[in-house]
Each structure stands twice: as C-alpha cells, then as structure tokens.
Amino acid sequence: MEVIIQPSQDAANVVAARIIEDLVRRKPAAVLGLATGGTPVGLYKELIRLHRENGLDFSRVTTFNLDEYVGISPEHPASYHRFMRENLFDHVNIPAANINIPDGNAPDIPRFCAYYEEQIRRAGGIDLQVLGIGHDGHIGFNESTSSLASRTRIKTLTTETIEANQRFFAPGEPVPYHVVTMGVGTIMESHTCLMLAFGAGKAHAVEAMVEGPIMAMCPASVLQMHRQTIVVMDEPAASRLKKAAYYRHIYENKPDYQKLCPFPLV
Ligand code: F6R
Numbered sequence: 001m002e003v004i005i006q007p008s009q010d011a012a013n014v015v016a017a018r019i020i021e022d023l024v025r026r027k028p029a030a031v032l033g034l035a036t037g038g039t040p041v042g043l044y045k046e047l048i049r050l051h052r053e054n055g056l057d058f059s060r061v062t063t064f065n066l067d068e069y070v071g072i073s074p075e076h077p078a079s080y081h082r083f084m085r086e087n088l089f090d091h092v093n094i095p096a097a098n099i100n101i102p103d104g105n106a107p108d109i110p111r112f113c114a115y116y117e118e119q120i121r122r123a124g125g126i127d128l129q130v131l132g133i134g135h136d137g138h139i140g141f142n143e144s145t146s147s148l149a150s151r152t153r154i155k156t157l158t159t160e161t162i163e164a165n166q167r168f169f170a171p172g173e174p175v176p177y178h179v180v181t182m183g184v185g186t187i188m189e190s191h192t193c194l195m196l197a198f199g200a201g202k203a204h205a206v207e208a209m210v211e212g213p214i215m216a217m218c219p220a221s222v223l224q225m226h227r228q229t230i231v232v233m234d235e236p237a238a239s240r241l242k243k244a245a246y247y248r249h250i251y252e253n254k255p256d257y258q259k260l261c262p263f264p265l266v
Contacts, residue, residue, distance in 0.1 A: 001229045003247035005238040009198050012232045017046035022260040029060040033129030036080045039196050044088040051092045058094045065101040066140040070178035078168040102180040113152040129190035137205045137218030141181035148222045150183030193229040200236040207240040
C-alpha cells in the first residue's frame, strides 16, 4: 500500500486526478470504478477541469459504480445515480452506454448482482477503482464483518453508516437499510485501487487500514493484500499514522514518473 500525505484536500485531489489522467491518456478505453459520498467530489471537480481545460477525453472510458441504495428512484436527490450525474457524468464525455451503476430497483437483486459481476468481467476488469473509507473502515458498502472474499450482493447498512449518510437525505427522511454493493473480493480484483481519505474523522479508520491487522472488522485493511493500492490523504486523516514520516520521505524522493501508476497495465 502506498500512502501519499498531502497538505490539503485540494492538493490530494490534484495528485489523485493526475493518476487517473495518466491512466486515461495511456489507455483511452480504461475501465474506472467510481465511488460516491463526500470524499470524491473534489476529485471529480478536478477531472471535469482536466476535461474542459486540458482536453482529457473520456469518450472511450467505461465506468462501474461501487454501490446504490435499494428501493429509491434514480431521480431521488440522495440516489447514487443522481449523485454521479450531478458530480461527474453531466460534465464529461463518458457515453451513457458505458456507464454502469448498480440497480437498487432490480426485480431480482441476486440475479442483477451476478449480471453486474459479469459486466465487469466482460469489460476486461476494472483498471482503477476509486474508493472512500467509512469511519468503521468500510469500502463500498461492505460494512464491518463483511466477507473479505465477498462479491456484488445486497447488504444491510449499520446504524453508524445510516447516521453518517443522513446528511444526504431530507431531515427526518429514512435512509434505506439495504444497498447493493460490489464485494470486497470484487474490489480486490481491480488492477489499481485509489483511495482518498480526508479529515480527522477518518484518522482511526486510516490507521486501522494501513497499520492495523487484516480483519473483517475493518474491511479496508484487506487492501494491504492488494498489489497496487494508493491512498491519498490530507494531514488530519494521516494524524494517527505511526510511520507518517517514512511515507512522506518515500513520496518526496520518488522520480516524477513513479508518482503516477508505477505498475504497467496488462
Ligand atoms: C460510496 C462508498 C462508501 C463511501 C464511505 C465514505 O460509494 O463506497 O464506502 O466511500 O461511506 O463516505 P464519505 O465519503 O461520505 O465520507
């Protein structure tokens, strides 16, 4: 796992966007895994800027989102379909036919989940998966105690996640308990994972993920077993890391080309 600590969220978003830009320029038909929530909003803004000002072309890119709520309409203000349109898809040139988001209204959800996995396989797998981290170390909606080998499936959210996500819903409106999420095993098959983590509220989860034991209580910790995970964070999110000085030293002394995706895409 590579840890990149930046002085601010803006600086972290620029680093993360450059990694995606480099991938899309080298592989125009790249397959991107995308996340929602508060964390990736600044990254998506920077990608939109690169598209508008630097001609970053997404016309051959395919995307797969991590998760969606069960039982709310794609038009609902808190749905991840709507989030993605508002924060990225309406502003770049990814063809609608190349966009994949779990269908939380599928009549047969297990069957839909198998189909989603098959679509990822048919696309050739995910080249780069964008991730955020929950306060309890969840990735996607794989809550604590999720199988570290899990695949796309329906999950029940914890009370903590429901409380954390209440801010995206109208006051008093219930947050759905059920979601469809890519599994931890699905995420682990991505060629590269690019995680963002911001703010002191994420410091414990980041510490557990990077320096703690691998355990289902912190699903993100399994990324220690992933061949290429890059975690870009701000100072407050890094505040509990024991080896922070070492991570800074590594990044500051890297040649520029290594600051992008160090492994070639296969
Ligand atoms: C959302 C997702 C979740 C979030 C996590 C953090 O697609 O996969 O794992 O990344 O809940 O949420 P924020 O970014 O709102 O703190």
